[in-house]
Each structure stands twice: as structure tokens, then as C-alpha cells.
Amino acid sequence: MEYTEIITEAIGTLTVNKLRTGLATLGIVIGIGSVIALISLGQSTSQAIQSQIQSLGANLLTIQPGAVSTRGVRGAAGEGTNLTLEDAKAIKTSSQVTTIQNVSPEFSRRTQVTTGKANTNTQIIGITPTYEIVRKISLDSGNFINEQQVNSMAKVAVLGPNVVTNLFGEGVNPIGQTVRINGQSLAIIGITASKGGSGFFNQDDTIFVPLSTAQKQLFGADYLSSIALEAKSPEVMVDAQTQVGYLLLARHKLNDPSQADFSIFSQQDILNTASATTSTFTSLLSGIAAISLLVGGIGIMNIMLVTVTERTREIGLRKALGAKKRLIITQFLIESVILTFVGGIIGIGFGVIASYIISGLTSSPFVISPSSIILAIGVSSGIGILFGWYPAQRASNLAPIEALRYE
Amino acid sequence: MNGKPIIQTLHLFKIYKTGTVETVALDDVSIEIKRGEFVAIMGPSGSGKSTLMHMLGALDTPTKGEYILDGESVSKLSDDDLADIRNRKIGFVFQAFNLLPRTTALKNVCLPMVYAGISKEERIERAKKYLQMVGLGDRLEHTSPQLSGGQQQRVAIARALVLSPSLILADEPTGNIASIQASEIMEIFQDLNGEGHTIVMITHEADIAEHAKRIIHIKDGHIVKDGNDHQQRKAGK
Numbered sequence: 001m002e003y004t005e006i007i008t009e010a011i012g013t014l015t016v017n018k019l020r021t022g023l024a025t026l027g028i029v030i031g032i033g034s035v036i037a038l039i040s041l042g043q044s045t046s047q048a049i050q051s052q053i054q055s056l057g058a059n060l061l062t063i064q065p066g067a068v069s070t071r072g073v074r075g076a077a078g079e080g081t082n083l084t085l086e087d088a089k090a091i092k093t094s095s096q097v098t099t100i101q102n103v104s105p106e107f108s109r110r111t112q113v114t115t116g117k118a119n120t121n122t123q124i125i126g127i128t129p130t131y132e133i134v135r136k137i138s139l140d141s142g143n144f145i146n147e148q149q150v151n152s153m154a155k156v157a158v159l160g161p162n163v164v165t166n167l168f169g170e171g172v173n174p175i176g177q178t179v180r181i182n183g184q185s186l187a188i189i190g191i192t193a194s195k196g197g198s199g200f201f202n203q204d205d206t207i208f209v210p211l212s213t214a215q216k217q218l219f220g221a222d223y224l225s226s227i228a229l230e231a232k233s234p235e236v237m238v239d240a241q242t243q244v245g246y247l248l249l250a251r252h253k254l255n256d257p258s259q260a261d262f263s264i265f266s267q268q269d270i271l272n273t274a275s276a277t278t279s280t281f282t283s284l285l286s287g288i289a290a291i292s293l294l295v296g297g298i299g300i301m302n303i304m305l306v307t308v309t310e311r312t313r314e315i316g317l318r319k320a321l322g323a324k325k326r327l328i329i330t331q332f333l334i335e336s337v338i339l340t341f342v343g344g345i346i347g348i349g350f351g352v353i354a355s356y357i358i359s360g361l362t363s364s365p366f367v368i369s370p371s372s373i374i375l376a377i378g379v380s381s382g383i384g385i386l387f388g389w390y391p392a393q394r395a396s397n398l399a400p401i402e403a404l405r406y407e
Numbered sequence: 408m409n410g411k412p413i414i415q416t417l418h419l420f421k422i423y424k425t426g427t428v429e430t431v432a433l434d435d436v437s438i439e440i441k442r443g444e445f446v447a448i449m450g451p452s453g454s455g456k457s458t459l460m461h462m463l464g465a466l467d468t469p470t471k472g473e474y475i476l477d478g479e480s481v482s483k484l485s486d487d488d489l490a491d492i493r494n495r496k497i498g499f500v501f502q503a504f505n506l507l508p509r510t511t512a513l514k515n516v517c518l519p520m521v522y523a524g525i526s527k528e529e530r531i532e533r534a535k536k537y538l539q540m541v542g543l544g545d546r547l548e549h550t551s552p553q554l555s556g557g558q559q560q561r562v563a564i565a566r567a568l569v570l571s572p573s574l575i576l577a578d579e580p581t582g583n584i585a586s587i588q589a590s591e592i593m594e595i596f597q598d599l600n601g602e603g604h605t606i607v608m609i610t611h612e613a614d615i616a617e618h619a620k621r622i623i624h625i626k627d628g629h630i631v632k633d634g635n636d637h638q639q640r641k642a643g644k
Contacts, residue, residue: 005521016509317505320466321566322494322522324487400466400493 003334010335021339024303027296028343028383029350032376034289036351036368037358042282043367044359049274051365053267055195057136059101061229061240063087063248066261081223082261085211087251088227096247099240102230104134107214107221113167113207114180120166123206124181126214134230135203142175142190150210153217157181158190162205179207182218237266296343297383304336304391312398319400328396336388337381344380348373412475413573413605414440414463419472421458421628432458433469434628442573445600446607447619455628457578460609464499464576465492477573494522498567502579504559506551512538512562513547519570537565541595557588564595568604575599577608581615593618 014021065080088105091097107126112119132144149156157179168174178185195203215221231240241264248262352368359366421433432455440446450456461467462474465481474482477496506515516534538544541561551559567575581589597618600606616622624632
């Protein structure tokens with residue numbers, strides 16, 4: 001008997017009880033649909049994180065002060081005061097460091113910012129003009145902070161778009177107006193273009209001021225919170241990390257890298273951490289979806305067992321007329337595979353629609369990988385064979401004399 | 408009649424075990440049926456006639472004894488080999504017709520040919536021929552509910568004939584049919600026998616058994632009477 005005939009016959013049988021067929025398929029639809037949607041969600045999230053981190057610069061290295069031990073009491077990482085403007089200058093000028101193009105010393109602190117009418121709590125970052133290059137800042141209007149303003153401790157500020165909205169409202173151009181930070185009045189000279197938030201700090205919700213102004217006028221500090229470095233190319237990142245690391249160790253009079261009172265990390269490090277997190281999350285969600293797929297498979301088995309019982313006479317007759325075991329098994333397996341295959345296809349449809357909607361709502365990229373679709377088709381057909389096997393086996397082992405036991 | 412046996416059973420036993428209780432359904436049954444015979448097997452319910460029918464139809468294997476169907480021993484074959492024997496050598500006509508539900512007369516008649524591996528074109532051609540033969544040439548696309556009992560049984564007969572079997576095995580073929588249609592069915596059987604087909608029919612109705620040339624009476628698993636009733640009656644007169 002040719003397969004096309006068995007398939008046509010199976011479709012005929014399945015369409016007789018449409019409600020039952022539909023309900024049996026529903027479990028697989030939900031299972032496959034959620035697997036597709038969740039895999040897509042995971043991939044789109046990790047792509048979004050990647051592109052955000054990449055947009056901050058692939059050549060970017062960041063130095064942060066490490067934990068400092070003061071008389072045996074170890075402080076938290078990033079809290080230290082041991083990173084100085086001199087360190088930044090040394091990196092820029094040292095002959096040992098050949099792979100760094102730009103150095104951006106930064107001092108940041110959160111504080112309350114006010115105008116006459118409104119106030120907000122935001123991140124203030126003291127910077128030099130290289131920040132614009134290293135951190136890939138683009139301006140929406142006005143100008144960025146220049147060298148002269150840094151040298152003269154000018155009371156000027158460049159605002160992120162979120163700060164503008166928080167302080168002045170939507171659609172207002174505040175250039176020329178002032179903001180008050182820690183009792184000082186700063187003139188607004190520029191607005192940055194929106195970049196979207198990354199997981200670590202939201203650049204749109206930031207006020208940029210000259211480094212000298214931040215250190216001396218606003219916060220009275222002489223250390224740096226971080227130094228951003230731009231390597232000459234992504235290929236020399238590792239070299240750059242080593243060169244800068246040894247330079248700073250020498251400057252801080254430390255002879256062992258394990259004693260380092262600072263840490264240097266690249267965007268790649270952050271990317272790897274973020275990817276690991278998302279992939280864990282994705283596999284967790286997919287695991288839950290797989291359970292629903294399993295439940296769907298059991299539903300198929302249940303329906304197939306009912307079908308076998310209902311069709312005892314038909315099976316007996318077929319055997320009486322010469323159908324061999326293998327043919328009966330094939331017939332029932334094909335029925336269950338059609339159920340799960342069709343369920344899988346519909347599930348893929350729903351999954352794709354769902355992930356399209358989710359990506360629209362979260363404004364993350366819409367990603368459907370062909371591999372997840374092939375996997376879904378394979379898995380759903382596999383479930384058909386796996387859970388259809390026992391009912392089919394039972395059908396094939398029925399004695400043909402059952403067909404004659406009618407009355 | 409060429410005297411070559413189609414059916415030969417040698418000391419056939421069938422014993423069913425339910426827990427510790429043994430039921431002997433067939434007790435040392437030896438019969439021989441020759442090509443071209445029309446045999447009725449009669450007996451009250453529980454006499455073992457259905458069990459005998461299962462044995463003769465290769466639907467079940469005997470506990471003990473030998474069964475030779477058309478020269479082939481079938482007593483110890485596997486399920487699949489039995490299926491093959493049934494497909495090639497036996498045409499079944501059941502009391503309940505046993506047509507596939509929601510399936511046309513034509514496709515029902517095609518079914519045994521599907522299992523015999525005959526091409527689709529030939530299947531349809533042959534099915535049409537046999538349906539015309541049983542007078543249903545205009546009912547090819549009808550499904551069971553659209554056919555009367557007699558018509559359904561004629562579809563079943565066409566299905567039984569379509570692979571030219573050595574033996575037609577009918578189990579109470581008129582049991583579910585109105586009496587006028589029943590006599591039509593019996594006429595078909597007599598015509599088929601006239602054409603040389605070997606027919607074995609199980610029945611408990613004496614007037615139906617009358618149509619056969621030889622009647623075997625079975626009771627408690629034994630053959631109690633075996634003979635040509637017509638001839639016996641004629642001889643008796």
C-alpha cells in the first residue's frame with residue numbers, strides 16, 4: 001500500500017471527528033507555539049543586548065577602581081578613590097602603551113538636579129571632550145563640552161534627552177537655560193541624541209559636565225570613577241588590556257596582578273556575561289514550554305488509544321482481509337504523526353505571530369531562526385511517532401476474530 | 408468436481424482456557440471439502456461452529472491438529488503469514504457485512520486488493536466489474552448508510568470475490584437481512600457455486616442451509632452429521 005494512500009485515508013479518518021482532532025492537536029499547537037515564541041524572545045533579547053553594547057563601542061575598555069583594603073577592611077569594587085587623572089594622562093602618554101587611541105577620564109555621581117520648577121535625581125558625569133569619541137555620543141542640538149571649558153572649569157552642561165523631558169517636559173529645547181546641581185548654576189549648551197538604555201547605565205538619563213567642574217566645583221573630589229579607553233582596533237583589545245594593566249600596576253606600586261586595585265574590562269566581557277544570562281533564561285523558558293509539549297504528546301496518545309478501541313472492528317476486518325501488522329502500525333502512526341505535524345505547523349504560525357507581537361511591544365528585534373522552525377517540525381513529528389507507537393502497536397496486535405464478534 | 412480437497416482438517420482441537428477452566432470448543436474435528444462444493448455448517452449456538460469458521464478462515468490457529476487449505480498447511484503460521492493466506496485464498500462474507508464506515512462501495516471492494524499490492528487502476532477496474540456482477544453497477548459511490556442490508560451484503564460478496572479466492576467463507580450471511588433480500592443473496596451464492604466457486608457457509612437457519620449441497624451438523628465441538636441432505640432426502644423418498 002502506497003504511503004500517499006495511507007495518508008489520504010488517515011486524513012479522511014481524522015476529519016470525521018473534527019472537534020476531537022482539533023482538541024488533540026491543540027496541546028501540540030500550544031507546546032510548539034510557546035517553544036517558538038520563547039526561543040524567539042530569547043534570541044531577540046540577546047540580539048538587542050548585543051547591539052546596544054556594540055553601539056557603545058566595540059573597541060571600548062573600561063577601567064574601574066577595584067576594592068581597596070584599608071587596614072584589612074575590604075571595600076566594595078568600584079568605590080575606590082585610587083584612580084586619578086594622572087593615571088589617565090599616563091596611559092595617554094606612556095611609551096609602554098601602544099594600542100590605545102583615546103583616553104576618557106570620567107567622574108560620575110548621582111545627585112539631585114533642579115530647575116526653578118522641577119527636579120530629578122540623575123547621573124552627573126564629569127568628562128573631557130574625548131568622551132564624545134570614546135563613548136560614541138552624538139548630539140541632537142547644541143554643542144558638546146570642549147577642551148577650553150574643561151580647562152576653565154566652565155559651568156556648562158550637556159543633557160541627555162530623558163533629563164530634558166524630566167526637567168522641562170516633552171518637546172522643549174532648553175539650550176540657554178540653566179540647571180542647578182549642588183547649589184551651582186550650570187548653563188545648558190547641548191542635548192545628546194537618544195541612544196536607548198543599556199543594562200548598566202542609561203546614557204539618555206545623564207548630565208555631562210566638564211571633568212574639572214564635576215571634581216572641583218560640584219563634588220569636591222580628586223579621583224576618577226572610571227577611565228574609558230578606545231583601542232586602535234578590536235584585534236588589539238587583549239594587548240591593550242595587558243599594557244594598561246601593567247602600567248597601572250607600576251603606577252600604583254603593586255607588583256602582582258592579583259593585588260590590582262582596579263579592574264579593566266572590555267565590552268566583550270560584558271557581552272559574554274549578558275549572553276550567558278539570556279541563554280540561561282531562554283533555556284529555562286524553553287524547558288517549561290517543552291513540558292507543555294510533553295503534555296500535548298500524552299494527549300495525542302490518549303486520543304489514539306480511544307481511536308484504537310473505537311475502531312476494533314475495523315482493525316479486525318482489515319486484518320481478516322489481509323492487512324499485515326506493519327501496515328496497521330503504519331496506518332495508526334501516520335494518523336498520530338499527521339495530528340502532531342499539523343499541530344506543529346499551526347503552533348509555528350502562532351509562535352511566529354506571538355513573537356512578532358512581543359517584539360513590537362518591547363521594541364526589540366523580531367528574530368525567528370530557521371533552526372528553531374526545523375527543530376519544531378522535527379520535534380512535533382517525533383512526538384507523533386513516540387506517543388503514537390503504543391496505540392499503533394496495540395491496534396496491530398488485535399486478533400482478527402474481533403471483527404466477527406459483532407452481536 | 409475434480410475431487411481435490413480445498414479444505415482438509417485432521418483431528419482439529421481448539422481449547423480455550425479461562426483461568427483454570429478449560430473449554431473444548433472443537434473436539435477432534437476432521438473434515439474434507441472438495442473444490443466446487445457448497446457446504447453449510449449448522450449447529451446451535453455454542454456448538455463450536457463459529458470456532459470452526461475461525462479455523463477454516465485462518466483467523467485463528469488450532470490448539471492441536473492439522474489444517475490444510477488448498478494444499479498449504481496453515482496450522483502453525485505467524486500472524487502475518489495467516490494474513491497473507493486470508494488475503495489470497497479466502498473471501499469472507501460476514502453477518503454484519505463489515506464494510507468500512509464512511510467509505511464508498513467501490514473503495515470497500517478495493518480494500519483486499521490494496522493489501523494484495525494491486526495497482527490502483529486495476530483495483531478500480533476489477534472492483535467495478537465485481538460490483539456490476541452483484542447488480543450494484545449504479546451504486547459505486549454509495550456508502551453503507553445509503554445502501555440497504557441486502558445491498559451492503561452484495562458489496563461484501565463483491566469484496567470477497569475480487570481476488571478470486573479458493574474458498575468463499577460466509578458466516579450467517581443472511582442473519583442481518585430481510586427475508587426477500589436474503590433469498591436474493593442465496594441465489595447469488597448458488598450462481599457462484601454453479602460457476603465453480605467453493606462455498607462454506609455457517610448458519611443456524613435450516614431453510615438457508617437448504618441452499619447448500621452438503622450440510623455438516625456440529626454440536627459440542629463434534630461433527631454429528633455430515634451429508635448431502637438433498638440426496639439423502641431424495642433417497643429417502
